[in-house]
Amino acid sequence: MGSETKKIKKNALIVLVGPTAVGKTELSIRLAQHYQTVIVSADSRQFYREMTIGTAKPTPAEMQGVPHYFINSHTITQEYNAGTYEQDVLRLLNQLFLEHTCVILTGGSGLYVRAVLEGMDEMPEVPAAIREKLNLQKQEQGLEALLQQLQQLDPVYYNQVDRANAQRVIRALEVTLATNQPYSTFRKKQAIERPFQILRIGLNRERSELYHRIDRRIDHMLEAGLLPEVKQLEPYKAHNALQTVGYQELFAYLEGKYDWEEAVRLLKRNSRRYAKRQLTWFTKNNDFTWFHPQEWEALLQFIEQRMS
Template identity: 65%
Template sequence: MASITKKKHLVVVVGPTAVGKTDLCVQLAKHYQTDIISADSRQFFREMSVGTAKPTPEEQQGIKHYFIDSHSITEEYNAGAYEADVLQLLEELFREKDVVLMTGGSGLYVRAVLEGMDEMPEVDPTIREELTKQCETEGIQPLLEKLEKLDPLYFAQVDKANTQRVVRALEVCLSSGHPYSSYRRSEKQERPFNIIKIGLNRDRAELYSRIDQRMDLMLQQGLLDEVKGLYPYREHNALQTVGYKEIFDYLEGKYDWVEAVRLLKRNSRRYAKRQLTWFTKHPDEYTWFYPQQWEEIVGYIDEQISG
């Protein structure tokens, strides 16, 4: 990537689900005559459209979007592979463009591109399967107790409600025989382009109302049928997430439809809260705006480009 210079700019737009990232970025892409890289870890998969609120061709408005429908749910795809693929893509895009946009709510994938991914060891897939099954039958508590013994350092930091992260840490511990935290480096990778970070937020009541409306729309658009079609792949990491897990549980008779819809909305609101927590951990990293502050956002980007 030596050919890229600091005169090239990656504008990163993050924020919680349903905040309005797609609409804003399409307008920004038109303004700067550029393309959009998706950093949504579920929109990669062609089979997951309704439950991921994937932008339709109409919503994309002719703007090229990368990493939407780029993979199949039958493939494994992780943040490390995404980092490598995006850096290669940026090298190509920056030959023609001075500004490229990246947007999404998947904090780990955004961080992989901006700072680099930790080198993780190979993981035995049977261990992951066993941990996932244990979590389903016994809940997360036994896994947390195991993690506390194997890696107390990471246990102290991890979001203890995030099943995926707990399972990921444990599978690395059990596969490698070393603590997960020993593979996590603290130094950031230098990138040969300028990074401009923008966060989007809304008033809490407005955001939660938009999330509830989005879930109602997903259900009208056929979320139940989409999840039924994905049932054979339900152990896939991308499907152990809000919008899918609740309906898998409904299909398995764990609760009725009314409860499934209630949990869909509640868990989506909680997910938005976790996303905001991730992106506001270091308050000086992102400059925050409301999506409707178009002039302020463009003014800030232009100032960063010229400065």
């Protein structure tokens, strides 16, 4: 351990969140090097080995020797959810804190971050066939049809859910259909106190700067071979992991729903909208303190003041 890490006297989880393309990867690696620690990913799409270009997964060179967990940890055919992730991460942290006084958790998947920090409601098992049927229904009829179904079956959750988030809508419907009980009746758990200190840090940029970075990232993904990656995944497009920005638009292009120019336009637009939804999710939690990714000295000072 370097001298800096000695300032953190008890087990601490540094949580670094923010919208897509804001700069979480680069800053989390710099922090991990500074504190001589490791990174646990909370990006629910980077778990999957087959989803690389479209998830902006860091390359081994970009990781700069910093150990990363929950990147390439699963295959696309495995069902994996936030509740299971919570248990897996907590077991991992028990081991990591034997060697490190702090660990960095970073990613943009709000539900997965919340699962680690606060715990998840216990949900029933859902047959994969129900989920796949709903995913196919979304592809054939659109999200609006699923929203109408959710409004009828669970009006309470319908009034709470982010209606642009297809995965949340499908999750609510699959539980409701599998149990014949509204999804909202399962969402009652209070936040759980964790046996380690938690420091919540949010990263953001001016909107125009962020949107420019998003557009540039999409261009780089396309140049790097995003379309061939999507073509290889087409047989699995009904899987839950692929109901996401960056893949849905190109599946639609391959089906002939859009021409290439329109597919790219939608890819960029939907990525910007996704970033906006991420910010809305994290800013609802007032426990996060926000920084521009370039405010390195201020960030270090904040961490050391809170965790010394």
